[in-house]
Amino acid sequence: MTSSTADHAELRSQLDALTTEAFRPELADIDRLSTLEIARTMNGEDASVPAAVGRELPRIADAIDGIVARMTRGGRLVYAGAGTAGRLGVLDASECPPTFNTAPSQVVGLIAGGPKALVTAVEGAEDSAELAARDLDALGLTDRDTVVGISASGRTPYAVGAVEHARKAGALTVGLSCNAGSALAAAADHGIEVVVGPELLTGSTRLKAGTAQKLVLNMLSTITMIRLGKTYGNLMVDVRASNEKLRARSRRIVALATGAPDAEVEAALAATAGEVKNAILTLLGQVDGPTAARLLADSHGHLRAALQAAAVPGAG
Known part of the structure; x- marks a missing residue:
């Protein structure tokens, strides 16, 4: 067996072990169903996501309290991920200035491969822990900051590398994944593992895993901003009236x-x-x-x- 073949076999073995990558024989004929039947099946799958998030609420709350403590001292909230996970982080970060009147530098979204990766896949970017370290170094990371690594599999080198590099710099770290026992959670101060189970389409983690990540990111940013005094009751009193x-x-x-x-x-x-x-x-x-x-x-x-x-x- 050549080195390349061995590497491919090892990667396949790793993917086979991930809940998010599991094949579901009972859905093998989903393409034969009517459009309404597929929609009902998909809706049923999505309905299980909030309960999976609910099981992680204590860990989510602990992470938020840690984020607030750092941001109260002038720290930043930084999301780091690749592909769908990275896009969700950038989305959440970009919505904080108009919603909570935060400075653009206060909540930051990093995606492997840079801004062009938001719309176009960048080959190999997610496989580089070194790229994550460079991206964080460019921000001038400090021990007042928090870095949230986001990865459905919990093994993406960019996300894991970001958390490991941030922890060495003294920043608070959070690892958000959708598989139990993930390398990302193990590397972080706060591990959040929302296990949503196998996807409707095998390995398509933009589905339930993406929904779960969006729900958790909503909590991280929104509750942090509530704790920082960005709301009055349930009113967005720091909203920026830009239009x-x-x-x-x-x-x-x-x-x-x-x-x-x-x-x-x-x-x-x-x-x-x-x-x-x-x-x-x-x-x-x-x-x-x-x-x-x-x-x-x-x-x-x-x-x-x-x-x-x-x-x-x-x-x-």
Whole structure:
């Protein structure tokens, strides 16, 4: 057996051992079913994903608490993955600035092969742990940062390499995979393994595994931002009004939070340069714009704490 043949045999053996790669004989004739029957089958498969995520909630919560502790000290949240996993990380990171008014550098998505890999496969990129290390070094990684390696298989060299390199740099690390006993979870401070089982199409981890990863990433970013004071109750008070839809949402959020009439909402937003959190504080705390800005700065952006400082009854 040649070296190349041996390598291929070893790789096949590794894939055969992964739950996400398992072949399902009962679905071997799925292409013979009607479109509606296939849709029902697929929908039934997808319905099992939330329960699989639910089994990992304690580990997800522990990871979030660790992320918040680092970000409170000025750290960043960095996602690193290849293929679908990398695209999901980039997607989650890119949605944080408009949703939570984070700086673009505060939540970062790295994908093996760089931005062009978002739309085109980059040969060999996912196989390079060294590439992950270079990508992280380019960010100037510190011990205040958190790196989340994302890989359905839990063995992708780019994701595992990112976690290993980040841990050596003193950063907090999270390994998100969809197979139990993964190398990625073993390499990380926090291992999250959402075992969703074999896919409808053998090895197509953009399906249940991708859905599971998206759900977990939603939790990591959203709950972290809640803990950082980016919301007031379930209102996105740090939303960035960068277009007309978001400007309308800003006005609605201020109205929902304060109960103020439209004219007062508009005046408060005008007095605070469109900053929703500040506008709410001027209305509920009966303070001017500069005072609202100072109270929020003193409260590290937490609106409830700023309201308490302004002596608003029931603000705690």
